[in-house]
Amino acid sequence: MASMETRYKRVVVKLSGEALADNNDKTILDQKKILETALAIKSVYSLGVQVAVVVGAGNIWRGKLSAKIGIERSTADYMGMLGTIINALALQNAFEQQGLPTRVMSSINVPQVCEPYIRRKAISHLKNGEVVIFAGGTGNPYFTTDTTSTLRALEIGAEAILMAKNGVDGIYDKDPNLHKDAKFIKHLSYHEVVEHKLGVMDLTAVSMLENSNIVVHVFPMAEADSIKKVVMGAEVGSTIGKE
Numbered sequence: 001m002a003s004m005e006t007r008y009k010r011v012v013v014k015l016s017g018e019a020l021a022d023n024n025d026k027t028i029l030d031q032k033k034i035l036e037t038a039l040a041i042k043s044v045y046s047l048g049v050q051v052a053v054v055v056g057a058g059n060i061w062r063g064k065l066s067a068k069i070g071i072e073r074s075t076a077d078y079m080g081m082l083g084t085i086i087n088a089l090a091l092q093n094a095f096e097q098q099g100l101p102t103r104v105m106s107s108i109n110v111p112q113v114c115e116p117y118i119r120r121k122a123i124s125h126l127k128n129g130e131v132v133i134f135a136g137g138t139g140n141p142y143f144t145t146d147t148t149s150t151l152r153a154l155e156i157g158a159e160a161i162l163m164a165k166n167g168v169d170g171i172y173d174k175d176p177n178l179h180k181d182a183k184f185i186k187h188l189s190y191h192e193v194v195e196h197k198l199g200v201m202d203l204t205a206v207s208m209l210e211n212s213n214i215v216v217h218v219f220p221m222a223e224a225d226s227i228k229k230v231v232m233g234a235e236v237g238s239t240i241g242k243e
Contacts, residue, residue, distance in 0.1 A: 007233040008159040010050040010126060012134075013041065014149040017087055019166040019221045021059035028059045029090055038094040040164075041131060043228040045100055050126040053133045054152060055091060056145040057083025077141035081108055084145065088135035089113060101130045107139030107148075119155050126156065146202035153214055161214060162230055163201065164221035170238035171200045171218050187239050200240070209240075216240040 015037065022030035045051050060083035066076030088104045095102040103125045104114035115121070117134060125132050137148050153161050168176070169184075173196070176182040190210040194203055200218055209216065219226045219237030229236045 012153040012158045014163045015055045017056040017058035034094045054149040055087045074141040081137040085135040088133045107136035144202040146205040150205040161216045169220045
């Protein structure tokens with residue numbers, strides 16, 4: 001693993017489950033997207049950066065569906081956590097095919113398929129040059145994978161959370177898909193996100209970061225080299241910071 005000067009030494013990459021789905025035939029996973037994700041992670045790993053990944057499960061299970069069929073919230077959230085494990089295993093397979101040593105660590109105990117999340121072990125894996133995928137959410141209902149990203153970033157001492165968004169190139173003052181006059185925001189503080197209730201990430205996750213030095217980068221997943229550009233210091237998408 002090569003090492004060169006980068007903006008960050010340890011990052012958490014947040015991926016949405018939807019970004020892994022096949023939009024054409026509506027299957028939950030798309031081979032091309034998974035490969036592109038693996039190559040993007042490899043490009044950062046090759047710089048000597050320690051990489052952890054949090055993946056959602058929106059391609060497998062959505063809260064709207066649970067309400068429609070009458071599944072109560074806690075059970076529905078646990079089903080979503082199990083979905084993240086499926087996605088994590090798919091990513092692990094793709095990463096390893098690209099030569100990346102990878103560990104899946106789950107907040108839900110599933111010892112037959114992955115190891116339990118233990119903070120010290122996660123940090124040890126990262127220091128040993130392994131990519132770590134955090135699955136199972138926080139292990140608790142009522143928390144999103146945005147909150148998982150924040151919690152894990154704080155626990156492992158990551159310097160940044162890189163949020164690869166599907167179909168959006170950064171942060172806007174309102175939904176650009178619904179409002180043509182939506183204004184792009186390049187930089188803002190955690191306080192401003194909470195104050196204006198911007199939907200870029202779960203507000204619980206944002207409030208947890210207000211007193212930290214972690215920087216959140218929001219950028220388009222569609223651009224294959226975006227993650228590498230951010231780590232190298234390029235101005236891509238939008239950033240959220242302490243001030």
